[in-house]
Amino acid sequence: xxxxxxxxxxxxxxxxxxxxxxxxxxxxxxxxxxxxxxxxxxxxxxxxxxxxxxxxxxxxxxxxxxxxxxxxxxxxxxxxxxxxxxxxxxxxxxxxxxxxxxxxxxxxxxxxxxxxxxxxxxxxxxxxxxxxxxxxxxxxxxxxxxxxxxxxxxxxxxxxxxxxxxxxxxxxxxxxxxxxxxxxxxxxxxxxxxxxxxxxxxxxxxx
Numbered sequence: 049x050x051x052x053x054x055x056x057x058x059x060x061x062x063x064x065x066x067x068x069x070x071x072x073x074x075x076x077x078x079x080x081x082x083x084x085x086x087x088x089x090x091x092x093x094x095x096x097x098x099x100x101x102x103x104x105x106x107x108x109x110x111x112x113x114x115x116x117x118x119x120x121x122x123x124x125x126x127x128x129x130x131x132x133x134x135x136x137x138x139x140x141x142x143x144x145x146x147x148x149x150x151x152x153x154x155x156x157x158x159x160x161x162x163x164x165x166x167x168x169x170x171x172x173x174x175x176x177x178x179x180x181x182x183x184x185x186x187x188x189x190x191x192x193x194x195x196x197x198x199x200x201x202x203x204x205x206x207x208x209x210x211x212x213x214x215x216x217x218x219x220x221x222x223x224x225x226x227x228x229x230x231x232x233x234x235x236x237x238x239x240x241x242x243x244x245x246x247x248x249x250x251x252x253x254x255x
Contacts, residue, residue, distance in 0.1 A: 105252035112244050116145045117162050122185070127253055138246030139237045146235050149176065150184035152194055156222045156229035160209045173200040188231050196227035217241060 099107070113123050130140035145151065150166040153174060159165035166184040168174065174181065177192050188194065196206060206227065216222050219239050222229040 102252070102255070105248045105255075108245050108248040109252055112142075112145070112242075112246065112249060115162075115242060115244070116148065116151060117166065118145070118185075127249070131253075136237075138250050141249065142237065142240050142242070142244075142246055143234055144187070146240050147187050147189075147231075148184065149174070149181060149186040149188055149194070152188050152220065152229070152231065155217055155220055156194060157210050157212060157214060157216060157224070158196065158206050158227070158229075160205070160212065164205065164209075168200075168203075168205070173197055173203065173206075190231055190233045192231045194229045194231070201227050215241075 109123070113120070118126070126144050127137075127141055130144055131137045133140045146155075150162055150169050153159050153165040153169060154162045158174075159168055169184045169186075170182055172180060172182045173196060175195050175197055176186065176188060178195075196203075200206070210224050216229075217235065217239055219231065219233050219235040220229055221232055
């Protein structure tokens with residue numbers, strides 16, 4: 049599967065918002081969006097064209113894709129699954145993305161960013177309800193326990209990430225001493241802390 053290996057800050061600048069792709073760095077003065085608040089390849093003095101309805105919808109889809117680090121084909125499959133489920137399609141879509149194991153590891157504070165969480169999961173540093181899981185897209189369920197493996201509890205990246213002031217969403221609980229967290233429930237839209245307009249994505253796929 050293809051993976052984007054380019055500069056993460058370039059993605060944030062393209063969307064014009066902080067996607068928090070570099071963790072704590074995004075909250076400092078080193079953030080590229082702060083230093084160069086204009087799209088890559090465009091001079092600061094050059095005017096941007098007026099956004100069309102399609103472009104606005106497309107940019108919102110790209111923003112969500114980049115926040116969660118999923119590719120186009122993968123995102124389309126998530127949308128199809130969300131549209132078939134009962135309830136609001138946009139909320140279903142965000143729930144599917146939020147309950148990915150790599151995102152949950154990030155939300156629990158065990159990794160500084162989602163990309164770092166993905167690498168930690170791929171390298172077998174976590175268990176889900178006592179079972180080894182090294183698939184970043186693995187969907188967790190209510191009641192699942194995510195725990196750092198005993199052999200990985202001394203990893204500096206995990207302890208460094210836990211010092212972050214990032215808040216844990218109310219649908220998760222975390223024990224920073226035992227290095228374990230639990231999924232209390234599947235999150236509702238109000239408990240998903242991402243500033244996106246998922247309805248625009250629904251409209252885009254409905255064209």
